[in-house]
Amino acid sequence: xLDLSLLPNGGVQWLDASGDNSDIVLSSRVRFARNIEGYxxxxxxxxxxxxxxxxxxxxxxPGLPGAxxxxxxxxxxxxxxxxxxxxxxxxxxxELAGLDPQQPVRSGAAVYLxxxxxxxxxxxxxxxxxxxxxxxxxxxxxxxxxRVDESLGGRVPYAYHREFGYLTACPTNTGTGxxxxxxxxxxxLVLTKEIAKVLAGLQQIGITYxxxxxxxxxxxxxxxxxxxxxxxxxxxxxxxxxLVRVVRHLIEREEESRRVLLRDAGYIIEDKLWRAYGTLRxxxxxxxxxxxxxxxxxxxxxxxxxxxSLSVYTLNKLLIFxxxxxxxxxxxxxxxxxxxxxxxxxxxxxxxxxxxxx
Amino acid sequence: xxxxxxxxGDVVVELTQVEGAEVRxxxxxxRCAAERGVETTLAAAKPQIGEFLQAVHQQVHVGLExxxxxxxxxxxxxxFRASGRLGCAHCYEAxxxxxxxxxxxxxxxxxxxxxxxxxxxxxxxxxxxxxxxLRERLRRAIDSEQFxxxxxxxxxxxxxx
Numbered sequence: 320x321l322d323l324s325l326l327p328n329g330g331v332q333w334l335d336a337s338g339d340n341s342d343i344v345l346s347s348r349v350r351f352a353r354n355i356e357g358y359x360x361x362x363x364x365x366x367x368x369x370x371x372x373x374x375x376x377x378x379x380x381p382g383l384p385g386a387x388x389x390x391x392x393x394x395x396x397x398x399x400x401x402x403x404x405x406x407x408x409x410x411x412x413x414e415l416a417g418l419d420p421q422q423p424v425r426s427g428a429a430v431y432l433x434x435x436x437x438x439x440x441x442x443x444x445x446x447x448x449x450x451x452x453x454x455x456x457x458x459x460x461x462x463x464x465x466r467v468d469e470s471l472g473g474r475v476p477y478a479y480h481r482e483f484g485y486l487t488a489c490p491t492n493t494g495t496g497x498x499x500x501x502x503x504x505x506x507x508l509v510l511t512k513e514i515a516k517v518l519a520g521l522q523q524i525g526i527t528y529x530x531x532x533x534x535x536x537x538x539x540x541x542x543x544x545x546x547x548x549x550x551x552x553x554x555x556x557x558x559x560x561x562l563v564r565v566v567r568h569l570i571e572r573e574e575e576s577r578r579v580l581l582r583d584a585g586y587i588i589e590d591k592l593w594r595a596y597g598t599l600r601x602x603x604x605x606x607x608x609x610x611x612x613x614x615x616x617x618x619x620x621x622x623x624x625x626x627x628s629l630s631v632y633t634l635n636k637l638l639i640f641x642x643x644x645x646x647x648x649x650x651x652x653x654x655x656x657x658x659x660x661x662x663x664x665x666x667x668x669x670x671x672x673x674x675x676x677x
Numbered sequence: 678x679x680x681x682x683x684x685x686g687d688v689v690v691e692l693t694q695v696e697g698a699e700v701r702x703x704x705x706x707x708r709c710a711a712e713r714g715v716e717t718t719l720a721a722a723k724p725q726i727g728e729f730l731q732a733v734h735q736q737v738h739v740g741l742e743x744x745x746x747x748x749x750x751x752x753x754x755x756x757f758r759a760s761g762r763l764g765c766a767h768c769y770e771a772x773x774x775x776x777x778x779x780x781x782x783x784x785x786x787x788x789x790x791x792x793x794x795x796x797x798x799x800x801x802x803x804x805x806x807x808x809x810x811l812r813e814r815l816r817r818a819i820d821s822e823q824f825x826x827x828x829x830x831x832x833x834x835x836x837x838x
Contacts, residue, residue, distance in 0.1 A: 354766055356766065356796070358765070359749070359750040359764055359765040360750075360762065360763060360764060360765050360766070362760065362762050362764075363750050363752060363762075363764040363765060378808070378812070443762065472794060472796075472797075473797050474797060475797070476796040476797060477794055477796065478766035479794040479796070480766075480769055480770075480789075481789075482777075482787065482788055482789065483769055483776070483777075483780060483787065483788075483789055484789025484791060485789075485794065486766040486769050488762040488763055489761060489762050489763075490763070490776065490779055490780055490783055491783055493769075493780060493784075493789075494780075494784065494789045494791060495789070495791040495792070497791070525785075549783070549784040549785065549786075550784065551780055551783075551784035551786055551787065551788075551789060552784050552785060552786025552787070552788060552789075552790060553786075553790065553791070554790050554791045554792075555791045555792060558791075
């Protein structure tokens with residue numbers, strides 16, 4: 320079994336809720352898609368090509384920022400339960416982890432992790448460089464990825480075209496190869512039914528949204544991943560500026576709808592949120608979706624200062640560690656769905672009870 | 678009205694350029710607009726992957742110039758239509774016209790204005806190659822417990838690094 324303690328900070332430094340607006344914005348992520356000149360893109364590459372891509376990156380690693388504590392993990396050499404675990408930690412994408420039965424893990428799939436950043440190797444593109452930060456910290460994440468990008472791009476030749484920019488397997492990433500996103504919690508807008516209007520407006524200004532786990536995933540627990548839609552024709556700074564403005568606007572709208580909720584339906588909301596807390600605190604079996612939705616309520620209650628004894632950090636930890644692969648990891652064995660639901664309720668109960676006694 | 682650039686095509690778009698205090702108006706035909714990465718239709722500005730794959734589909738059927746194979750990876754536009762992904766970086770040149778059109782549909786523009794990239798120069802690459810090779814030899818020397826050789830290789834490595 321994978322030893323997560325060997326990863327820099329366990330790979331979850333961003334959970335610490337130290338960033339700006341971290342009660343509403345869980346995390347900020349910036350990633351660059353890059354390919355290495357001279358090889359077919361990952362999907363069309365032969366096994367040998369992918370292994371050469373990996374070898375070339377491995378040779379470049381010692382010169383990258385943060386290399387002293389870096390860990391290179393061969394994703395293709397670890398068990399599927401461990402790959403799921405890395406995915407639940409947001410350290411590797413679903414595709415790199417090979418979680419779809421139609422798309423098993425590829426030879427040469429790897430991830431390089433440091434305290435500050437990660438490089439996925441042989442993902443849809445040869446390289447996906449990314450940095451994840453607590454709270455609303457897009458420019459911080461961007462600065463970090465840029466450092467890695469400049470260093471790596473000086474050691475391996477990227478596929479680049481004078482007119483089209485950085486070349487990627489999917490043309491939706493061509494140009495800057497930049498995708499910046501925030502994971503944002505918008506229960507106020509959902510409860511006031513403003514959310515559809517707000518989201519519809521986003522699409523028109525080149526911003527898109529997805530669920531908790533990125534592309535193709537559903538929105539659960541009122542968590543939205545908001546990111547730039549286009550990557551070409553605007554500079555990196557312009558793309559980031561547009562997203563930052565949208566996120567600021569979303570935070571304001573969310574805060575406003577929370578004020579409206581408290582003003583117009585104070586006791587109903589308060590009752591609803593305390594009930595969510597009560598269920599989490601005492602339930603004996605919790606499905607993942609139920610836990611997410613209840614945690615969303617409790618997160619809102621903490622944001623409204625209704626439950627002062629609970630920290631955002633604890634809520635963040637609950638989000639990650641109550642997922643199936645993490646529960647199985649803690650129990651040291653594979654769990655059936657029922658067993659996972661029991662283990663989840665036990666874990667949540669214990670964590671909340673520890674917190675309330677402190 | 679004819680295009681300001683080629684003086685032939687019908688004007689479909691007016692481009693307003695602002696440089697400092699100077700404002701310039703350019704009247705462009707479809708082709709010249711495309712070459713400058715300017716979006717000419719409102720409908721196409723909506724970046725929808727479905728729409729965009731449909732565009733590939735149409736082009737494959739109409740049989741525009743970009744039929745044939747990429748000489749590097751052997752990929753075709755038909756493969757791209759099936760998977761939504763290109764085979765390699767050279768596909769962008771092999772199917773340049775289609776790609777330009779598709780990028781405009783997806784992003785509203787086909788011209789990269791972000792960071793410019795200069796690939797590492799040959800001597801640096803060579804040095805990196807030497808470093809990689811020395812490191813590999815050092816690893817093998819240590820594995821096979823040839824410590825004198827390992828010490829020599831380590832010194833060489835220090836020298837190059």
